[in-house]
Amino acid sequence: GAGVSQSPSNKVTEKGKDVELRCDPISGHTALYWYRQSLGQGLEFLIYFQGNSAPDKSGLPSDRFSAERTGGSVSTLTIQRTQQEDSAVYLCASKEFGAGTQYFGPGTRLTVL
Amino acid sequence: RKEVEQDPGPFNVPEGATVAFNCTYSNSASQSFFWYRQDCRKEPKLLMSVYSSGNEDGRFTAQLNRASQYISLLIRDSKLSDSATYLCVVGLQGGKLIFGQGTELSVKP
Numbered sequence: 001g002a003g004v005s006q007s008p009s010n011k012v013t014e015k016g017k018d019v020e021l022r023c024d025p026i027s028g029h030t031a032l033y034w035y036r037q038s039l040g041q042g043l044e045f046l047i048y049f050q051g052n053s054a055p056d057k058s059g060l061p062s063d064r065f066s067a068e069r070t071g072g073s074v075s076t077l078t079i080q081r082t083q084q085e086d087s088a089v090y091l092c093a094s095k096e097f098g099a100g101t102q103y104f105g106p107g108t109r110l111t112v113l
Numbered sequence: 114r115k116e117v118e119q120d121p122g123p124f125n126v127p128e129g130a131t132v133a134f135n136c137t138y139s140n141s142a143s144q145s146f147f148w149y150r151q152d153c154r155k156e157p158k159l160l161m162s163v164y165s166s167g168n169e170d171g172r173f174t175a176q177l178n179r180a181s182q183y184i185s186l187l188i189r190d191s192k193l194s195d196s197a198t199y200l201c202v203v204g205l206q207g208g209k210l211i212f213g214q215g216t217e218l219s220v221k222p
Binding site: 031033035041042043044045048050055056091093095099101102104105106107 | 115145155158159162200208209210211212213214215
C-alpha cells in the first residue's frame with residue numbers, strides 16, 4: 001500500500017518568508033510525528049499528533065513553528081519568518097494507535113537563503 | 114549530555130567482518146528500543162526492535178540491558194549493502210522517538 005508522503009520534496013525560500021510543509025500519513029494511522037534533521041545533526045522530535053490533538057509539542061524550537069492536523073489525516077507544519085537555522089530535512093512519520101512501528105516519509109528538504 | 118549516545122564512527126570494515134555498535138540512553142522512562150538504518154539522503158527505516166531477551170534477524174543481533182541502559186547491535190558477515198548510518202533509537206510515552214547521532218558504517222570489498 002501507499003506509504004507516508006510529504007510535499008514538497010524540496011523547498012528553497014528567502015529568510016523571513018513563511019513556509020508550509022505537508023504530510024500525508026498511511027491510511028488508518030492515528031498517530032503522526034514530525035522530526036527534523038539538520039546537517040550534521042541527529043533527528044530531533046518536533047511534535048506528535050494522536051488524531052487531531054497534539055499531546056506533545058515540546059520539540060517545537062520556537063513560536064515561529066506550528067502544526068495542525070485535520071480529519072485525523074493530513075498534517076501541515078508551518079514555519080513563519082524563516083531563519084537560516086531552520087534549514088533542515090523535515091521528516092514525518094505515522095503509526096497505528098498503540099505500539100507499532102513508525103514509518104517515515106521521504107522528507108522535505110528546506111533551504112533558507 | 115545527549116539522551117542517546119552512540120559510538121561516533123565511522124566504521125570502515127572489509128566484507129565478511131563482524132561489527133558491533135554500542136549505544137547508551139539516559140532516560141530511565143524509555144519504553145521501547147530500536148535500531149534504524151538510514152541510507153544517504155534517505156529517510157530512516159526500521160532495522161529491528163530490541164528486547165531484553167535479545168533478538169536475532171539473520172545476520173543481525175540486538176541486545177538490550179535495561180539495568181545499565183545499554184543497547185547493542187552486532188552485524189555478522191557484513192555485506193557491501195550494509196553500508197549505511199545506523200541509528201540507535203529509544204521510544205518514550207506516546208511513541209515519541211529519541212535518536213542517537215548515528216554511526217556510519219562503510220563495508221569495503
